[in-house]
Amino acid sequence: MPISSPFRKITRRAALLGAAAALMFATTLPAHDARAEDTVKLGLVAALSGQSAKSGEAITRGITLAIDKINAEGGKPLELVSRDDESNPGKGLVAARELAQREGVAAIIGGLDTPVSFAIVPYVNQQKIPFIGPWAAGTGITKNGAEENYVFRVSAVDEYVDEAITEYLIANYGAKKPGMILINNPWGESNEKGLLKAxxxxxMEHAGIEKFESNDVDVVPQLTRLKENGADSLFVVANVAPTAQVIKSLDRMGWDVPISSHWGPAGGRFTELAGKSGEKVHFIQTYLFTDPANPMFVKLQEKFPEIETLADVTPATGIANAYDATLLLAAAIEKAGSTDGPAIREAMYEISGVEGMIKTYDKPFTPDDQDALGPEDYTFAHFVEGQIIPIK
Structure with a gap:
């Protein structure tokens, strides 16, 4: 009969305990997912709450449709990681840092508000993170003077918009002395420069430049000064709620004057706030859904069942800009064969043949011009019974 060894017992017990501990430890860890390692993360910084939430929703929907298309076609899968900037520049910068440092995103899409974009631009250029804007139109966002510029855009550009608005007022209303009423922030300042240049x-002379705040509920004093100075038309630059206050103030004054606007009113249910007179405002767009049989509109309805009619898509321009921006970014990542920021930036100058919602893009970016859309891609529209339709 063999002698039992205490060392043998200890070893056996230790082995059993070790195995149990290993099993317990393993159950606390996430299962290894090879696909997760291969997934490329894209970050989104946009206003997902507050008065611009409809615009943020449109951008999110456009990105989502593009990612679905790309992932269905194979290759490295894309994943969207979103942060709400609440239209606050400081929060936007914090969000961009978090996406870059904690989430390890390959690139950032965003900047719904021009002030937020201006806050993010120095950071992404310093960190060499590609940043592509699907909304904010401030001219200096892409034309930022950086030696190595990592900021691209698929959206309107203030300088081009201001030229288009000026020409529109002259051609359609014979404007000779327009007045300006601009939101008092960097977006308003950007358009002031562009309008004066145009x-x-x-x-041409102008009837004055008036500023107002986003929370002003009455701008009659500013409008009265423009009227007394002989304004025969108005340039308006502001988002949904502030522009609605301009229209209400005009109604209180009984002043019926031609109004041409940047695309701010398109960012939500403008006429619900402004009333019927809101339909008089003609504004810039880069894309419109006009046919419910449009294949992209059908895909939107399939993905988002709450979209029942064309009027439920507000605004289409945000969806289209974000969709196209995501396709261009994905094409650059594919061409670069890397998620390295400098490699993606260089690839952005080489991509072509990308079929977007707005148009097909062939070499849309150069180091001297990092805006993919120009004046030829703009159209004027207005609200009619809650739906944005082109001006006939």
């Missing part, structure tokens, strides 16, 4: 180019 007027100077034509040798």
């Amino acid at each position: 007027l100077e180019k034509r040798g």
Whole structure:
């Protein structure tokens, strides 16, 4: 009969305990997912709450449709990681840092508000993180003077918009002395420069430049000054709620004057706030859904069942810009064969043949021009019974 060894017993017990501990430890860890390692994360910084939430929702829907298309076609899968900037520049910068440092995103899509974009631009250029804007139109966002510029855009550009608005007021209303009423922030300042440049180019004078705040509920004093100075038309630059206050103030004054606007009113249910007179405002768009049989509209309805009619898509321009921006970014990542920021940036200058919602893009970016859309891609629209339709 063999002698039992205490060392043998200890070893056997230790082995059993070790195995149990290993099993317990293993159950506390997530299962290894090879696909997760291969997934490329894209970050989104946008206003997902507050008065611009409809715009943030449109951007999210456009990105989601693009990611669904890309993932269905194979290759490295994409994943969207979103942060709400609440239209606050400081929160937008914090969100961008978090996406880059904690989430390890390959690139950031965002900047619904021009002030938020201006806050993010220096950071992404310093950190060499590609940043592509599907909304904010401030001219200096892409034309930021950086030696190595990582900021791209698929959206309107203030300088081009201001030229288009000026020409529109002249051609359609014979404007000779327009007045400006602009939101008092960097977006308003960007458009002030562009509008003055457009007027100077034509040798035209203006009736004044008035500023107002986003929370102002009455702008009659500013509008009265413009009227007394002989304004025969108005440039308006502001988002949904502030522009609605301009319209209500005009109604209180009984002043019926032609109004041409940047695309701010398109960012939500504008006429619900402004009333019937809101339909008089003609504004810039880069894309519109006009046919319920449009294949992209059908896909939107399939993905988001709450979309029942064309009027439920507000605004289409945000969806289209974000969709196209995501396809261009994905094409650059594919071409670069890497998620390295400098490699993606260089690839952005080489992509072509990307079929987007707005158009097909062939070499849309150069180091001297990092805006994919120009004046030829703009159209004017207005609200009619809650739906954005093109001006006929």
